Amino acid sequence: MNGTGNPRSPLLEARGVTRVFGRGSGAVTALKGATLSVGQGRLIALKGRSGSGKTTLLNIMAALDSPTEGTVIYGDRDGSKMTDRQKNEMRRREIGLIFQSFALVPYMTAYENVDFGLRIAGIPAPERKKLAEEALAFVGLAGRMHHMPPELSGGEQQRTAIARAIAHKPALILADEPTAELDSRMGKQVMQVFRDLVRSEGIAIVMTTHDPHIMELVDDVYALEDGRIGSERSKEA
Ligand SMILES: Nc1ncnc2c1ncn2[C@@H]1O[C@H](COP(=O)(O)OP(=O)(O)OP(=O)(O)O)[C@@H](O)[C@H]1O
Numbered sequence: 007m008n009g010t011g012n013p014r015s016p017l018l019e020a021r022g023v024t025r026v027f028g029r030g031s032g033a034v035t036a037l038k039g040a041t042l043s044v045g046q047g048r049l050i051a052l053k054g055r056s057g058s059g060k061t062t063l064l065n066i067m068a069a070l071d072s073p074t075e076g077t078v079i080y081g082d083r084d085g086s087k088m089t090d091r092q093k094n095e096m097r098r099r100e101i102g103l104i105f106q107s108f109a110l111v112p113y114m115t116a117y118e119n120v121d122f123g124l125r126i127a128g129i130p131a132p133e134r135k136k137l138a139e140e141a142l143a144f145v146g147l148a149g150r151m152h153h154m155p156p157e158l159s160g161g162e163q164q165r166t167a168i169a170r171a172i173a174h175k176p177a178l179i180l181a182d183e184p185t186a187e188l189d190s191r192m193g194k195q196v197m198q199v200f201r202d203l204v205r206s207e208g209i210a211i212v213m214t215t216h217d218p219h220i221m222e223l224v225d226d227v228y229a230l231e232d233g234r235i236g237s238e239r240s241k242e243a
Pocket residue numbers: 027028034035036054055056057058059060061062063
């Protein structure tokens with residue numbers, strides 16, 4: 007997603023994204039012309055009540071789902087013109103995904119979980135050890151990396167999932183309610199890691215959240231209301 011190489015051009019732009027699930031009288035319009043621009047090194051929160059379309063938009067930005075109308079532009083590539091194979095490749099190499107439920111493999115250590123993510127991203131074995139150790143050190147888990155997820159706290163598990171999402175050095179992280187399962191102290195630890203990532207690595211992060219305290223800690227807040235992006239607050243770039 008290095009796009010045109012111009013740091014001022016957005017990393018990703020959702021343009022007029024509409025998503026309708028189902029047909030006829032049972033059809034549900036989850037998004038109605040949602041437009042959003044994601045710049046390099048921005049930490050963005052998407053808020054909105056349950057059912058407002060946050061997860062649908064995140065899935066479409068991750069190219070896991072396609073818009074019914076509109077498109078997503080990745081750097082200089084138009085998502086609507088990419089094949090499934092190109093989209094899969096882009097997701098594996100350029101995007102890191104983080105889920106509310108951490109989604110770690112329970113019988114692999116933190117290190118093995120991160121290594122597994124690198125294998126999926128197609129990183130050759132000789133490079134994986136250094137990248138996995140760097141990512142785990144970045145999230146503050148250098149001393150805990152050989153523990154299994156059930157031996158780690160919720161915050162440590164989510165930081166392992168973040169290490170897995172960043173180890174291949176993606177340009178963009180998409181996180182669906184990454185702090186929802188955590189108490190406020192652990193949620194703050196995760197947000198501190200996110201802040202460090204945007205500041206020192208220039209990664210862009212889009213996260214969904216319901217938590218007003220989290221909204222204070224991000225650069226931009228967008229509100230989804232009935233499938234449209236209704237309001238926003240931005241700090242100076
Ligand atoms: N695969 C699907 N098939 C049918 N309807 C769907 C599907 N996925 C989502 N929807 C509907 O689209 C709307 C938006 O759902 P979405 O999950 O994006 O909301 P959300 O804002 O993420 O909600 P929450 O905060 O509860 O996670 C909802 O009405 C939902 O029921």
